[in-house]
Amino acid sequence: MSSTLHTSKSSLAPSRLHLAIQGILLASALTVSAPIHAESSNGHASIKRSYHIGGGSLSQALRQFATSSGLLFSAEATLTDGKTTSGLDGEYTIEEGFRKLLAGSGLTYSFTGEDSVAIKVVDSGSNAASTLPAVTVLGKAVYDSTDPFNPDYNRSHASTATKTDTPIMETPMSIKVVPRAVMDDQQIVLFDDAVIRNVSGVQRNFDFGDLYQGFIVRGFSLGANIYRDGLRQNTGYFEPAGMERVEVLKGAAAMLYGRTQPGGLVNYVTKKPLDKAHYSLQQQFGSYDLYRTTADATGPIDDDKSLLYRLNIAYSSNNSFRNYNENERIYVAPSLTWRLSDQTEMTVQLEHQHDDYVMDFGIPAVGNRPAQVPKSFFVGDAAVNNSSMDSNQIATIISHRFNAHWKIEHKFNWHEWTHEFNSIFPAGSINADKQTINRALMTGPTDRESFATNLDISGEFDTFGLKHKLLIGGDYFKLTTDTYDNHWTYGVIPALDIFNPNNHMLDANAINAVPNDFWWQEKDQWYGVYAQDQITLWDKLHFLVGARYDILDYGTGCCSEPISIDDREDNRLNPRFGIVYQPWEWLSVFGNYVESIGTNNGLTPTKTVNKPEVGTQYEIGFKTEFFDGRLSSNLAYYHLTKENMLTGVPGLPYRIPVGEARSQGIELDLTGELTDYLSLLGNYAYTDAIFTKDNDFAPWGMTSKQGNRLPNVPEHSGSLWLTFHPDERFKIGAGMFAQGQRAGNNDNTYELPGFVRVDAMVSYNWKIGGSKLTTQFNVNNLLDKDYFRGSRVQDSTGALPGEPISFIGSLRLDY
CATH class of the missing domain: 3.55.50.30 (Phage tail protein beta-alpha-beta fold)
Structure with a gap:
């Protein structure tokens, strides 16, 4: 070639x-x-x-x-x-x-x-x-969206909302993009921090022992479901070193993505091989013995740039302000792109991640607030305290362009996730003495394996003055979970005095002698076909019409051998309608109506499978772009309901339907550059989220939820992040992240206090030949405020404290 x-x-x-x-x-x-x-x-x-x-x-x-x-x-x-x-x-x-x-x-x-x-x-x-007439070019350098040196916070296009490369101004849904530049400026080492610090109406979902990264969007938990390049992942802690950007879609996305929760969808886009060589090596160090090394190398393999590669590596280790909490991670992600022709391209990605970490169950509630104990409080024991996770993935993306207007694309992802539990967890809320808490044992393996694939055909054509962007596709997802030879044992672990904790009460040999007593299996699969048409009239009026038909098959089995899985099948049609009116280039007015079918099923106490959760949303709003698209905003009002919403039964691994919940509110996101030297990220959310209908909880010893606020959802929340960069070398920034008071659990028996956290950064770089050396220093929680990241919502067993004032320094070499 x-x-x-x-x-x-x-x-x-x-x-x-x-x-x-x-x-x-x-x-x-x-x-x-x-x-x-x-x-x-x-x-x-x-x-x-x-x-x-x-x-x-x-x-x-x-x-x-x-x-x-x-x-x-x-x-x-x-x-x-x-x-x-x-x-x-x-x-x-x-x-x-x-x-x-x-x-x-x-x-x-x-x-x-x-x-x-x-x-x-x-x-x-x-x-x-x-x-070619002479042209005088003024202003800053222009970067490609995937350029590693791109400092811009704003993005004009996103694909998650429509599965097509659509301008955000023409998209009739609320969508927010968090690019690599933001993650670098904030020195993001946890994926969830990139989302909750920069996107309106999103909170961290703190589940059992902080087992996986999950989010609450528009009041509703997304569970363990995170999307990677548009394909669903299930359960894990995801390494940000391999991420190019994060796209957060607000509202139900089931029409394109199948069984998703109605609050929204979080999709991270991975780094792909580039046709221009770039190498980066970064060493970070910080509070609580944080050491993190990352490397990123990419470029062409051959002269005609038909073969491209990329390799991302990360290693980190750290202690914590929490007692007995040490973590270590190894991450390796090679990828290869083969340009078979000018029309056809294939990318293959491999990924391995190993984590040694401690499950953290937080601080139990006493009365209507988390207990007044040190932030370092640990409910577990030093003898049973070393869980691990291994994650392996193979992903492929193959695309072919038939001509200027028609394209076909196929994606595939295989994900294997193994967790070795080894932990002590709270067996219920604080005891009647308001001082001791009962505990239980959890050890043993869980294996998860998922397959996700889709095939999309997209094209553009005109009919009678209407411009069409048509998408026709289908997908398949299968997840199997096998928890076997586990201890899920109550009554053998001594209670803990939370005000005078003894975390050295257990003997590892005695724990290993406890007989296995817990087995769990779960399966979840669906086939879906969908069609979507984006119609443009007069270049100012944009319609989106789409529908999806799903065939669902799922089931759960518990809790002793041999396991019998109770199967359930559902078929459902999910429509989506949207409209955008763009009277001027800088203003878009939009609205949408969407329906969804959810993923949370689980077993009832009678060991039958629950019906799937169903969501409906109405949304209206407007978007703006100023300063040649450098500064954009999105303001939206939404009304969202969720039926068959499930809640856990305290002390048991079962779920029962609550009835119905409703979330409505206003969200504002502002992103971009106020001047050539001042970049901005700001957001605000007002969220009114409550249980609106109730079921009979008396048989399970539970109280009514009707009228209660949804847990972990503040009525008011927001953030602001500003950076000042007078030249290409120096940058200084600061911001605040705030959440109002939140309900700590479904029963609303206790609350998490509101907080305002202040962060800051400064960086300077030198040009050394063809290389760039960047030094950077970040301070998180500059005012050392006490706050809680979230809580376990089923009971009052734990609220997870936020980190005190902490520091991260960095040396990064790009060449």
Whole structure:
């Protein structure tokens, strides 16, 4: 292969399968639409089309522009390497588009055929001025969205809400993007901190022993479900070193993603191989013996850049302000991209992560607040205190573009997760003496394995003046859980005096002699097909219409051998409707209606499977973009209900339906740059979330929930983060993160106090030849405020304290 960016029709002979699929797809398009003609030198040069191409790499922008306009272009790779462009956002003819993209690059274009264009250096002769007018470029450098040096907080496009590359201003849902630059400035070492510190209406979901990272969005828990590149993960602690950005979709997303919770969806986008070499090595050190080393290497393997690689590595170890709490992590994630042709690309990713850590059950409640004990309080025992997790993943992404308007993409993810429990946990709330708490034993393995895959076909076409962006797809997900040879033993562990704790009461040999007494199996799988059409009228009115049909099969078995799984099947149609009106380029007014089917089932105390949870949402709001898209905002009001909502039975591994819960509120997110030197992230949420309908809890010794607030959900919350960067070397920043008072459990018997936490950072970098050395220092909880991150919602067994004032320093070398 030559070192040429070539998209000529003869560059690679298509296979027969390629031709067959392309013919079927083209025939389908012709039956529903008028053909789309590329603008060319022979009659369409004056036609304007709408483009939304982000700034950054010139070669990538030219590819996107040529594809969108139906052209084929060629250019020597050496001409565009290292060059950037400000992008396109608006309506342009071909001539106007090329002029803007190539402005200041010293390059121009010429037609070599009706639908083919060549990029070349501007002539130095007398006709150079007429070929490409002189342009003066002012302002900051323009970066590609995946550029490791990109300092911008704002993103104009996101794919999670629609599974297509859609401008956020044309998306009829609330979606927030947290890019890599924000995570770097805040020195994010925990994935959940990137989300709860920067996205409105999101809290941490603190479940059993802080076993996995989970979130509460718009009042409702998402459980253990996190999405990776649009495919569902189940249970884990996810390493941010391999993340390019995080996209948070507010409201039900079941139409595209299957069985999701109605509050929303958190999707992290992984780092992919780049066609330009970049290497980064970072050493972080901080409070409580934190040591964290990360490395990121990427670039082309061969000269024509058809093979690209990336390798992300992380190692961390740390103690904690919590007693007996030591953690260690090893993370390795290699990936390879193969550009089979200009139309076809395949990426393969591997990932291994090992964690040694301590399950943390927090501080129990006494009265209506967490107990007045030191933040270091630990409910467990030193002899049973070393849990571990191993996670392995294989993921593939294969995409093929048939022509300028039609594309097919297939994704696959295999995830294996093994947890070795070894912990002591609270066996109920504080005792009647308000001083002691009973405890239980939990040891043994749990294995989880999931398969997730989807196939999407997307295309653009026109019918009678309407512009369509059509998506047709299907997906499959399967999860199996096997907990075997476990101890889940009550009555053999001594109670603990929380005001005078003795964490050395147990003997490991005696614990190992306790016979196994707990087994649990679970399965969850679904098949789904969906279709979505994004329709644009007059370039100002955007409609989204979609529906999905699911076939669900799930079941749970417990608690002794042999296990019998109680199966249940459900079929459901989930619709979604959205509308955006954009009277001016800087303003969009939007609304949506969505339905969803959830994932939380579990067993009832009679060992039958619960019905799935069902959600419905109405939302209206508006979005703005100012300063050429550098500063954006999203303001929304929503009303969200959830039926068949489940709650746990205290002291038992069962769940029963509460009835119905409702969340409604207002959310505001503001992101971008106020000036060339001042970046901003701000958000505020008012969340009114309560139980609205009740079931009969008397048989289980439980009280009514109707009228109670949903736990861990503050009525008022928000954050603000500002950085000042007067030049490319120096940066200083500060921010605050605040949450109001929250209910600590479903019964609302105790509350977590509100808090305001203040953080700050400063960094400076030096250019050393072709490398950049960055020093950075962050302070979290600068005012050393006491606060709680969250609580276990089923009872009053534990609220997890937030970290006191802490420091993180960093040395990072990029080259």
